[in-house]
Amino acid sequence: MSRRKKLYEGKAKILYEGPEPGTLVQHFKDDATAFNNKKQAVLEGKGVLNNRISEHIMENLNRIGVPTHFIRRLNMREQLVREVEIIPLEVVVRNVAAGSIAQRFGLNEGEPLPRAIVEFYYKDDALGDPLVSEEHIAAFNWASPQDVDDMIALALRVNDFLSGLFTGAGIRLVDFKLEFGRIYDQNDMTRIILADEISPDSCRLWDMTSGEKMDKDRFRRDLGNVTEAYAEVARRLGIMKETGNGTGDEAI
Numbered sequence: 368m369s370r371r372k373k374l375y376e377g378k379a380k381i382l383y384e385g386p387e388p389g390t391l392v393q394h395f396k397d398d399a400t401a402f403n404n405k406k407q408a409v410l411e412g413k414g415v416l417n418n419r420i421s422e423h424i425m426e427n428l429n430r431i432g433v434p435t436h437f438i439r440r441l442n443m444r445e446q447l448v449r450e451v452e453i454i455p456l457e458v459v460v461r462n463v464a465a466g467s468i469a470q471r472f473g474l475n476e477g478e479p480l481p482r483a484i485v486e487f488y489y490k491d492d493a494l495g496d497p498l499v500s501e502e503h504i505a506a507f508n509w510a511s512p513q514d515v516d517d518m519i520a521l522a523l524r525v526n527d528f529l530s531g532l533f534t535g536a537g538i539r540l541v542d543f544k545l546e547f548g549r550i551y552d553q554n555d556m557t558r559i560i561l562a563d564e565i566s567p568d569s570c571r572l573w574d575m576t577s578g579e580k581m582d583k584d585r586f587r588r589d590l591g592n593v594t595e596a597y598a599e600v601a602r603r604l605g606i607m608k609e610t611g612n613g614t615g616d617e618a619i
């Protein structure tokens with residue numbers, strides 16, 4: 368395991384070469400960053416929780432026919448995934464106004480949006496991941512119009528599935544971010560599949576009754592008890608038998 372080749376180290380995860388061609392090992396770290404790396408911390412146990420939560424969600428998405436990169440979990444912090452060519456876009460789905468959309472349009476945080484809104488951001492930390500339109504995506508060839516249609520359709524299916532999943536856990540799905548990638552089949556035809564992770568790092572999740580935040584905004588806004596909130600999400604999804612101390616050692 369320790370001799371594997373590290374292919375990429377990001378802010379929250381490391382990608383290693385996988386055991387077979389076309390696979391990768393995705394390793395979840397405890398590191399947390401926000402505001403374009405200006406704020407950093409190590410949140411003990413976060414990686415374990417995100418690995419489990421993302422596994423649970425991706426596995427269920429695979430089951431309902433939303434194609435994802437997830438193959439199987441390998442251990443507490445790692446999962447085997449299909450290697451994709453990442454499309455350099457962050458696809459955000461919003462159900463309720465929060466964060467940048469509230470600021471941009473002067474909406475109150477917590478206001479339900481008239482319909483689910485899908486947005487695209489260009490993945491470039493140096494530029495601060497700017498909001499882009501389909502025109503920009505086509506003109507700069509980040510993805511084809513067909514890819515964009517596929518990503519919107521998949522993102523809305525993920526939204527329907529996740530909204531139901533979290534509602535059942537007493538959690539309001541405010542918004543979330545997805546990353547997609549391209550895979551090539553035998554005839555060199557391409558297909559878009561869901562990649563990266565779905566976890567409290569990439570979703571806004573509010574307790575249905577108290578409105579309390581259960582996601583990375585606890586870190587961004589210094590609300591404390593970050594891993595405890597992630598552990599509570601995992602517990603409510605039925606992933607962890609106990610709430611535990613957030614280190615996740617009781618997860619399996």
Ligand SMILES: Nc1ncnc2c1ncn2[C@@H]1O[C@H](COP(=O)(O)OP(=O)(O)OP(=O)(O)O)[C@@H](O)[C@H]1O
Pocket residue numbers: 375376377378379380381382391436448449450451452453490492546548562563564
């Ligand atoms: N199946 C996959 N194949 C290839 N790359 C992937 C796959 N799934 C996720 N990735 C990429 O792996 C990286 C995961 O690391 P991490 O989330 O820590 O990155 P990051 O610091 O957020 O930076 P980035 O801006 O590159 O996303 C991301 O760059 C993501 O796009």
Ligand SMILES: [Mg+2]
Pocket residue numbers: 377378379
């Ligand atoms: Mg990332």
